[in-house]
Every structure is written in structure tokens, then in C-alpha cells.
Amino acid sequence: MATPVLDVKRLKTSFLTDDGPVTVVNEVDFHVHAGEVLGIVGESGCGKSVTSLSIMGLVPALTSKVEGEILYKGENLTQASDKRMRQIRGNDIAMIFQEPMTSLNPLFTIGSQLTEALRLHNKKLSKKEAAQQAIAALKKVGLARADELINEYPHQLSGGMRQRVMIAMAMICNPQILIADEPTTALDVTIQAQILELMKKLNEETNTAIMMITHDLGVVAELCQRVIVMYAGKIVEEGTVESIFNHPSHPYTIGLLRSVPDMRRKKDRLFSIPGNVPKPGSLKIGCQFAPRCSQAHEKCLKEKPELKALPNGQKVRCWLYEEEKEYIV
Amino acid sequence: MTETLLKVENLKKFFPIHGGLFGRQVGEVKAVDDISFYIKKGETLGLVGESGCGKSTTGRMLLRLLEPTQGTIEFDGQDLTKLSKEEMRKMRKEIQMVFQDPFASLNPRHTVEKILEEPLIVHGVKSKEERKKRVRELLETVGLSNWHAKRYPHQFSGGQRQRIGIARALAVHPKLIVADEPVSALDVSIQAQVLNLLQDLQKEFGLTYLFIAHDLGVVRHISDRVGVMYLGQMMELADSEALYDSPKHPYTEALLSAVPIPDVHVKKERIVLKGDVPSPANPPTGCPFHLRCPKVMGNCASVRPVFKEVEPGHYAACHLYDEQM
Numbered sequence: 001m002a003t004p005v006l007d008v009k010r011l012k013t014s015f016l017t018d019d020g021p022v023t024v025v026n027e028v029d030f031h032v033h034a035g036e037v038l039g040i041v042g043e044s045g046c047g048k049s050v051t052s053l054s055i056m057g058l059v060p061a062l063t064s065k066v067e068g069e070i071l072y073k074g075e076n077l078t079q080a081s082d083k084r085m086r087q088i089r090g091n092d093i094a095m096i097f098q099e100p101m102t103s104l105n106p107l108f109t110i111g112s113q114l115t116e117a118l119r120l121h122n123k124k125l126s127k128k129e130a131a132q133q134a135i136a137a138l139k140k141v142g143l144a145r146a147d148e149l150i151n152e153y154p155h156q157l158s159g160g161m162r163q164r165v166m167i168a169m170a171m172i173c174n175p176q177i178l179i180a181d182e183p184t185t186a187l188d189v190t191i192q193a194q195i196l197e198l199m200k201k202l203n204e205e206t207n208t209a210i211m212m213i214t215h216d217l218g219v220v221a222e223l224c225q226r227v228i229v230m231y232a233g234k235i236v237e238e239g240t241v242e243s244i245f246n247h248p249s250h251p252y253t254i255g256l257l258r259s260v261p262d263m264r265r266k267k268d269r270l271f272s273i274p275g276n277v278p279k280p281g282s283l284k285i286g287c288q289f290a291p292r293c294s295q296a297h298e299k300c301l302k303e304k305p306e307l308k309a310l311p312n313g314q315k316v317r318c319w320l321y322e323e324e325k326e327y328i329v
Numbered sequence: 330m331t332e333t334l335l336k337v338e339n340l341k342k343f344f345p346i347h348g349g350l351f352g353r354q355v356g357e358v359k360a361v362d363d364i365s366f367y368i369k370k371g372e373t374l375g376l377v378g379e380s381g382c383g384k385s386t387t388g389r390m391l392l393r394l395l396e397p398t399q400g401t402i403e404f405d406g407q408d409l410t411k412l413s414k415e416e417m418r419k420m421r422k423e424i425q426m427v428f429q430d431p432f433a434s435l436n437p438r439h440t441v442e443k444i445l446e447e448p449l450i451v452h453g454v455k456s457k458e459e460r461k462k463r464v465r466e467l468l469e470t471v472g473l474s475n476w477h478a479k480r481y482p483h484q485f486s487g488g489q490r491q492r493i494g495i496a497r498a499l500a501v502h503p504k505l506i507v508a509d510e511p512v513s514a515l516d517v518s519i520q521a522q523v524l525n526l527l528q529d530l531q532k533e534f535g536l537t538y539l540f541i542a543h544d545l546g547v548v549r550h551i552s553d554r555v556g557v558m559y560l561g562q563m564m565e566l567a568d569s570e571a572l573y574d575s576p577k578h579p580y581t582e583a584l585l586s587a588v589p590i591p592d593v594h595v596k597k598e599r600i601v602l603k604g605d606v607p608s609p610a611n612p613p614t615g616c617p618f619h620l621r622c623p624k625v626m627g628n629c630a631s632v633r634p635v636f637k638e639v640e641p642g643h644y645a646a647c648h649l650y651d652e653q654m
Contacts, residue, residue: 043516158605188379188543190602193587197601215516218589245593259521260591261550263573269528270550272521276486 003074004031005176005209006055006093010068013047013054021065022281024050026233028068029307032177035207039224039241041214041256045277047233048213052179056095057085073176091121094170098182100162104154111150114138114169121173137168141198160191164198171202179211184219196223217260221245229253232278232288235307239314249316251293287319295320334505334537335391336367340400342386346610358610360386362561363400365636368505373531373538375552375569377545377584379606383561384541388507391539392424393417405504422452425498429510431490435482441468441493442478448500467496470533471526488519495526499534509541524551545588549573557581560617561609563636567643577645579624616648624649 011028014021025047032038040048053059054066057077070077072092077085089095097103105113114137115130125133131150138146141164154162163183170178180199184192200223203210212224220227220241227244229237229252237250248254258271275292287293290300299319307317341363348355361383368374376384389395391402393409402409404424412420425448428434435444445464454460465475471492482490491511498506508527512520524547530536542548548555549569556566557580565578576582583600602621607613613620619629629648636646 043518160605188606189545189584189587190379191605192589193599193601196589197599216589217517217591221591221593221595222589242593245591256517257591259518261521261524261544261546263546263549263585263588263590266549266569270521270524272525273518274522276488276519277516 002033005034005073006211007031007071008051008055008068009071011051011054011070012067013050013059013064014067015064024233024280025054028230028233028235030228030235030238032209032211034176034209035203036226037203037210037212037224039212039214039220039227040230041217041220041227042230043215043256043277045232045280046230047280048230049181051230052095052181052211052213055179056089056093087121090117090170090175091173092175093177093179094173094175095179095181096163096166096170096183098185100159100166100186101154103166104162106154109151109153110134110138110157110165114150114165114172117169118172133172134168137172138165140171140202141165141168142194143168159187160194163187163191163195167195167198167202171206171208174206175208177209177211179213181213182215183212185214185216192219199223217257229256232283233280234288234317235315236289236317237315238307239312243312243314247312247314249310249314249321250289250318251295251320252289287317331369331371333367334370334405335539336401336403337387337391338365338401338403340364340387340390340402341398342383342390342395343398356610359561359612360609361390362612364558364561364563366556366563366566368537368539370504370537371531371535372553373540373551375548375555376539376541376558377543377548377555378558379543379584381560381606381609382558383609384558385509386561387558388426388509388539388541391505391507392421392426394426419452422501423503424505424507425501425503427491427494427498427506427508427511430514431487431494432482432514434494435490437482440479440481441473441485444482444493445478445497445500448497452501463500467500470499470530471496472522486519487515488522491515491523492526495523495530499530502534503536505537505539507539507541510543511540512547513542513544520547527551545573545585557584560606560612562617562646563644564618564647565643565645566636567640567645571640571643577639577643577650578618578647579622579649580618583621583623616646 008028008030011025012023013025014023028051042048055070059066066078111131111134114134118130118133119125134150135146138149143149143164184195214220224241226240228235231252237253248257255273261270273292286301287305290296305317305319307315308321309315340361342361343357343359345354346356346358378384386395390397397410442464445467446460449460449463464478468475468477473492512523515523540551552569555569555572557564559580565581576585583602586600600623604621615630615632616634619625626648634646634648636644639645639650
């Protein structure tokens with residue numbers, strides 16, 4: 001298989017607090033191939049957003065520490081200079097955020113925000129050409145009246161339109177990787193459906209790899225090819241969408257899938273995982289999920305499990321699968 | 330047949346828009362435009378719809394936290410819209426509300442004990458001992474512990490705060506609880522805990538719920554009957570089975586098909602609606618959905634369809650179900 005466009009190795013992000021460093025992302029390994037849609041799922045506080053911010057070099061340097069390697073086409077981004085990171089951000093790796101309301105600058109027109117990125121990455125581009133490209137980008141994301149929109153301000157647009165503008169802005173430099181952090185969470189379902197269709201189309205047309213960060217398992221099933229399930233800063237399970245949904249292996253993944261109310265049939269009672277997500281850094285020993293796990297045994301409380309490959313290629317971090325020792329990654 | 334606890338008829342809420350030089354009224358936002366429904370004792374009615382459809386406004390009008398512009402709200406045989414402020418205040422002992430944001434709806438300067446005591450004081454539980462006892466009871470009922478009483482809201486997680494919000498609503502033994510998006514700020518695993526708690530409480534205390542949410546899966550799970558709202562109007566209302574398995578209104582169909590399902594085997598036909606929800610300040614004439622409707626016909630733009638029974642117990646407002654000529 002071709003080399004992945006992004007290869008993250010033992011990524012560890014800690015925030016420095018008065019009580020010492022708190023590790024939020026703990027030795028995360030994954031890769032993304034060109035044209036692939038990778039889903040990263042987990043509940044709030046599991047480290048999925050910090051993972052993406054670490055890749056973009058957007059975690060504050062003074063109060064945090066990023067360790068490990070983030071290889072973008074072989075180049076280690078954790079070692080890259082600020083200047084180099086500015087070249088990469090937007091041009092090679094772009095990001096869209098959850099809140100389309102707050103991620104656009106209310107004081108600038110759509111057009112000036114779109115062309116800013118273009119002209120920063122390509123100094124030779126004239127204003128006129130940039131405007132042309134901005135209109136083309138808006139058309140590509142399905143916005144009608146693109147030539148008028150570039151002179152309008154964000155408050156004049158609806159939530160769905162703003163998210164389209166955000167996507168247009170992210171895609172305008174033809175990035176290799178698009179990181180989408182909960183892009184549809186703030187939107188209504190019918191608008192979410194439009195945005196998902198759009199992302200699918202763009203992925204097929206431009207071969208941009210998409211990292212889809214979400215807590216919505218439905219969105220994952222719909223859009224992604226491969227999935228990573230994160231819990232308390234670690235990857236607990238990884239596999240293709242089919243294998244994860246057909247044979248979820250980690251008790252957390254199983255619990256998560258079972259606690260979603262099914263729209264198609266009614267259950268008397270929902271399955272629920274007891275307890276809460278632990279605070280980052282609060283559990284020092286054993287499996288992070290053990291206190292909430294119905295199948296936890298003595299070993300789970302004492303030793304940390306490793307991520308192991310199962311015969312079907314799925315990887316899981318759980319002591320229940322320790323017999324399959326020969327498949328250690 | 331069980332008796333009806335709440336009966337809402339022709340309920341309307343128009344918010345005035347002021348503008349111009351002297352702040353004259355220049356228009357109105359039709360947040361809720363002529364809806365009728367009823368809730369039977371002990372059942373859960375779900376209200377779904379996209380943002381701005383008027384579902385929260387409806388919930389707030391039931392407690393008269395917002396004054397209805399028109400219509401009647403009959404609760405236990407009494408018309409709430411006719412009550413004086415003071416009578417209504419006393420009436421809220423019977424109708425309580427659980428709010429969406431567990432972070433904003435609890436006073437950060439009060440301990441949990443004080444938060445839970447307040448409705449008891451307001452509704453006349455005089456003895457201090459009795460109140461303290463009730464607070465302990467309530468904490469236990471919602472799955473928290475005694476020692477939580479001395480803590481402040483910020484010391485709790487989102488799920489626990491929502492439990493406190495539910496305990497506060499239960500404090501005065503209400504008959505009806507209006508729950509406005511009670512689980513939408515919570516993670517899936519916590520959401521399941523709170524939904525189970527709500528169901529347990531319903532069984533234990535014979536509660537009646539109006540459950541307002543935008544998540545169609547959650548609403549199906551908890552509701553006996555479901556109403557679908559769009560731009561201030563009720564589009565369809567039926568038993569949850571019937572509504573989800575054979576929706577009558579094209580809007581309901583589109584809404585249901587838009588929800589991504591966490592199952593890789595399902596390859597479904599999706600109806601992707603064009604455009605956005607129109608502004609309720611300037612709603613379309615006729616059927617509010619006709620601009621986006623895939624099944625739009627001749628008279629949809631001009632005549633507002635009547636909300637009527639199209640099958641036993643299944644109501645819809647759509648011209649597709651006008652008398653076949």
C-alpha cells in the first residue's frame with residue numbers, strides 16, 4: 001500500500017498546569033492515506049480535538065508539550081519551524097471547526113476572508129484572480145449567488161451557509177488533508193444531511209483525505225472508511241467501519257454503540273455505561289476504562305493493556321483479547 | 330381510556346418586531362402559529378423539529394413563562410391562560426420544567442441543597458427539617474448521594490447537573506414535567522443514563538412528560554406519541570411507532586431520512602432538502618413547507634392545509650390527504 005499522507009506516531013500532548021503536566025493525548029498512533037475518510041470518535045474529553053490541534057500545531061506552545069512524531073509526507077511537523085507550519089496550515093492541511101458562527105470574522109466580508117488564505121500562500125496572485133477563485137470555491141460547495149456572497153458579511157448567512165463557507169475556505173488551496181472537527185454538530189439534521197453529502201462529493205472529486213472528528217456514530221457510519229475510537233486520551237479500538245460496527249470488540253465501543261437510541265425500533269430500556277469519563281491524568285494505573293467496564297477483572301485495574309491486532313485486522317486495547325498474543329502489533 | 334391531563338387548542342405566540350423612527354411595530358415573528366394537541370395522564374409526548382420551529386416556545390407557554398398570544402391551555406380541567414399571575418405561580422407546583430443547559434440553569438452561588446430547597450420554600454413547606462429530609466430523598470431518587478447536598482454546581486459533571494435539574498423539578502411532586510432538550514448537551518453514554526432515569530421516575534411517580542428534543546432517535550425512544558413541528562406549525566402527530574414507520578407528511582419523511590444511522594448495513598434513500606428553514610418573521614404563504622417540499626402541488630402555496638386526522642390517531646397537515654376528489 002502507498003505511504004500514508006499523514007502518519008502520527010506515539011503522539012503525546014500534555015498541558016502544563018500548576019499541579020504538573022496533564023496528559024490529554026497519550027501515545028496515539030494512526031495514519032491517513034490520500035483520499036481516505038478517517039473517523040475519530042469519542043465522548044467529550046477523550047482527546048479527539050486536541051489530537052487534531054496538535055497536528056495543526058495549534059496547541060499553545062508555552063503551556064503545553066507535544067511529543068512523538070507527526071509525519072506529513074515524511075516531514076516531522078513537531079520539529080517544523082513556525083514559518084514552515086504557517087505554510088502548511090491552510091495550504092496542505094486545512095481545518096474546519098464546529099462553530100460556524102464563531103470561526104468566521106464578523107468584521108470582514110466572506111470574500112476577503114476567502115482570499116486571505118489564497119494570497120498568503122500564493123503572493124503572486126492578483127486581487128482579481130483571487131476573487132475569481134473565491135467565487136469558484138463558493139460555487140463548488142453549492143452556494144448560489146456566489147458573486148454576491150463575497151461582498152456579504154457572515155451575519156447575513158444562515159448556519160448551514162456559514163459552514164459551507166468554512167468548507168470552501170478550507171478547500172480553497174486544495175489541501176491534502178482536511179481535518180473536520182465536529183463540522184455538523186451545531187446544525188439541524190436536514191442541513192447536516194446537505195453538508196455530509198457535500199463532504200462526500202468533495203472527497204471523491206479532489207481526493208483530499210478527510211479526518212472526521214465526531215461524537216455521532218451515525219455520521220461515522222455514513223461517511224468514513226476507517227474509524228478510531230478514543231477514550232481518555234488513548235485509542236481503544238481501530239478498524240474499518242464495517243468491522244467496527246459489525247464486531248465492536250472493546251467494551252467501551254460496544255457500550256457506546258448500544259447506548260445510542262435507535263430510530264428504527266424501540267427498546268424498553270437503553271443500555272448505559274455507568275459513571276463518567278475520568279478527568280485527564282486522574283487514573284495512573286491500569287486500563288482507563290476499567291472503573292466503568294462491566295467485564296473488568298483484577299488485571300485491568302493493575303496493568304495497562306496495549307493496542308493489539310485481532311485476526312480480522314481490527315486493533316483493540318483490552319485485556320479480554322490477550323490470548324491472541326501472536327498478533328501483537 | 331385514560332383521562333387527558335393537558336389539552337392545548339389553537340395556541341399562538343407572535344413576537345412583535347419593533348422598528349422605524351418611533352419604534353412602531355413593523356411586523357411579527359410567528360413563533361407558534363395555531364397548534365393543538367393533548368397529553369394523556371402518564372404518557373410522554375415528544376415534540377421534534379429543527380431550530381426555530383417553535384417547540385421550546387410551546388413548552389414555555391405551557392408554564393406561562395411566555396404569555397400565549399391566543400389559544401387555550403387546559404390543564405386538569407382548568408384553563409391556564411385565564412389564571413392570574415399569583416394563581417399561575419401556585420399552579421407551577423403541578424407543572425415543572427427541566428432545562429437544556431445543565432451549566433446555565435443552576436445558580437453557581439448556591440449549594441445543591443439550597444437549589445433543591447428553593448421550590449419547597451416557594452410552595453410552602455415551612456419546616457426546615459422536612460425540607461432537609463425531602464432534599465435527601467430527592468438526591469437519592471435521581472441517583473446522587475447525601476453528601477452531594479453541600480456541594481456547588483461546578484463540582485458536578487454535566488450528567489450529574491442534569492440529575493440535579495431533574496431533582497429540582499421533582500421537588501414539589503408535579504404532575505407534568507416539560508423537559509426542554511434535557512439530554513442534548515450530554516455525551517451518548519451519559520445521555521442513556523439520564524433517559525433511563527427519566528423513564529424510571531415516570532413509572533415510579535406516574536409522571537406525564539412533554540419531551541422536547543431535536544434528536545429523533547431520543548424522541549422515539551422515550552415517547553408514546555410524537556409531534557413534528559415546522560415553522561411554528563404542527564405538521565404531523567401520531568403514535569411514535571406509526572410516525573416513524575409510516576410517516577404521512579413529506580417533511581417528516583425528509584427529516585427521518587436525514588438522520589445518519591449508526592449501522593453500516595443500512596443504505597438508505599436519502600431525501601436531501603434544498604435550502605434553509607425560512608424565517609418565521611416572513612413565513613411562506615399556504616403550507617410553510619411548500620418551498621422545500623419534494624411533493625409540492627398546485628394549492629400548496631396558497632392554502633394552508635388543515636391539521637386533521639388522516640388515519641385513526643394519526644394527524645397531519647398536508648394537502649396530499651385532502652379528500653380524494
